[in-house]
Amino acid sequence: MLDFDRLIAERARSIDASGIRRVFDLGAKLADPINLSIGQPDFPVPEPIKRAALQAIEDDRNGYTVTQGLPVLRETVAKRLSDELGWSLDLGAKPTGDPRLIITSGTSGSLLLASMALLNPGDEMIIPDPYFPMYPQLARLTGATPVLCDTYPDFRLTAERVEPLITDRTKFVLLNSPGNPHGVVATGKDCRELLELCRDKGVLLISDEIYDEFCFDDAREPTDGPFGPMLPSPAREAGSAEDVLLIRGFGKTYACTGWRLGYAAGPARIIEEMAKLQQYTFVCAPAPLQLGVAEAFGCDMDPHVAEYKGRRDLVLDRLGQATDIAKPGGAFYAFPQVPDHLGISAQEFVERCIERSVLVIPGGVFSTRDTHFRISYATDRRSLERGLDALAELMSA
Numbered sequence: 001m002l003d004f005d006r007l008i009a010e011r012a013r014s015i016d017a018s019g020i021r022r023v024f025d026l027g028a029k030l031a032d033p034i035n036l037s038i039g040q041p042d043f044p045v046p047e048p049i050k051r052a053a054l055q056a057i058e059d060d061r062n063g064y065t066v067t068q069g070l071p072v073l074r075e076t077v078a079k080r081l082s083d084e085l086g087w088s089l090d091l092g093a094k095p096t097g098d099p100r101l102i103i104t105s106g107t108s109g110s111l112l113l114a115s116m117a118l119l120n121p122g123d124e125m126i127i128p129d130p131y132f133p134m135y136p137q138l139a140r141l142t143g144a145t146p147v148l149c150d151t152y153p154d155f156r157l158t159a160e161r162v163e164p165l166i167t168d169r170t171k172f173v174l175l176n177s178p179g180n181p182h183g184v185v186a187t188g189k190d191c192r193e194l195l196e197l198c199r200d201k202g203v204l205l206i207s208d209e210i211y212d213e214f215c216f217d218d219a220r221e222p223t224d225g226p227f228g229p230m231l232p233s234p235a236r237e238a239g240s241a242e243d244v245l246l247i248r249g250f251g252k253t254y255a256c257t258g259w260r261l262g263y264a265a266g267p268a269r270i271i272e273e274m275a276k277l278q279q280y281t282f283v284c285a286p287a288p289l290q291l292g293v294a295e296a297f298g299c300d301m302d303p304h305v306a307e308y309k310g311r312r313d314l315v316l317d318r319l320g321q322a323t324d325i326a327k328p329g330g331a332f333y334a335f336p337q338v339p340d341h342l343g344i345s346a347q348e349f350v351e352r353c354i355e356r357s358v359l360v361i362p363g364g365v366f367s368t369r370d371t372h373f374r375i376s377y378a379t380d381r382r383s384l385e386r387g388l389d390a391l392a393e394l395m396s397a
């Protein structure tokens with residue numbers, strides 16, 4: 001009999017996945033749950049993307065690609081970043097394209113490769129609290145320390161909040177806008193000040209913008225480029241790929257989370273290290289699917305974004321009177337507080353929700369606090385309305 005206590009590494013053992021699993025285990029017992037816990041869009045992959053992926057498979061484009069990603073996709077992304085952010089990436093660079101851009105296996109791939117490229121044991125990374133649950137694990141996987149920046153109650157990672165946390169061990173600050181679990185969008189001023197602080201202190205600013213296209217018009221800010229008002233970004237404030245590492249993905253905004261496609265763009269020295277690490281780990285992102293998402297930027301996602309904004313308004317309308325909610329400017333989440341008068345933790349509140357067949361995620365999964373809960377409104381309006389009615393009732397009980 002193998003002694004697994006001896007065999008399993010500390011890095012795996014130190015990860016506790018029990019919080020979210022408990023919700024899913026409880027939810028699995030429900031016959032017809034109202035599921036407001038899902039972190040992916042509820043519309044299908046746009047047709048041109050599907051067709052291009054199918055065509056690529058038919059055309060036998062199923063082998064490895066160069067580690068950095070297929071030139072056609074890299075050129076498409078580089079053009080987008082030039083138009084949207086004013087970055088002058090070299091579209092035709094040979095043989096593997098501009099060294100400041102890499103296609104990865106999901107946004108998670110970029111986050112992991114960046115952490116592996118940057119963090120030594122004992123180093124520190126500053127992340128917001130609440131956070132996307134992968135963030136603190138990136139530190140655990142590399143022997144580094146996650147330093148949490150408390151962003152309650154408005155969920156803004158501001159320079160003022162971050163500055164006291166920077167030490168000589170800090171390697172990077174990780175901004176996520178629109179943010180998971182709350183949907184809050186950083187303002188242009190927040191982005192500018194955070195960038196200035198990072199530049200000043202000599203630390204890298206990483207911007208996880210996986211929900212970039214899902215920024216509602218009331219959170220966008222004017223830009224000089226051809227797209228008009230867009231998501232505020234430190235990448236645009238920086239104007240070049242020199243000192244911001246931009247990480248984005250296709251899964252959340254084009255509904256293909258299972259295709260595992262994302263990209264990172266930033267300083268050549270860092271991207272080259274990430275490419276080296278990708279070569280010996282993921283090897284490359286899925287080949288025919290890279291050809292699929294090469295069509296992504298031609299797809300009009302505005303109707304979906306408008307629909308999600310409508311659902312966001314519904315959430316604020318129905319729950320805003322019962323509790324405090326920071327206004328989401330994008331993504332498809334809201335992070336309301338469990339009302340104080342109930343005198344219970346978010347975990348306990350979520351258990352009450354599950355008794356009413358509503359699935360939401362307790363804040364403790366995303367935070368050191370267990371005072372809020374995450375709603376995903378990536379679900380049909382009827383279910384959302386039923387779920388919100390039940391939540392409002394539970395909150396006013």
Ligand SMILES: Cc1ncc(COP(=O)(O)O)c(C=O)c1O
Nearest residue numbers: 039106107108132180210249251
């Ligand atoms: C903020 C954030 N970053 C990264 C990811 C990972 O995305 P991907 O599926 O592209 O790896 C997620 C997924 O939920 C996320 O919410």
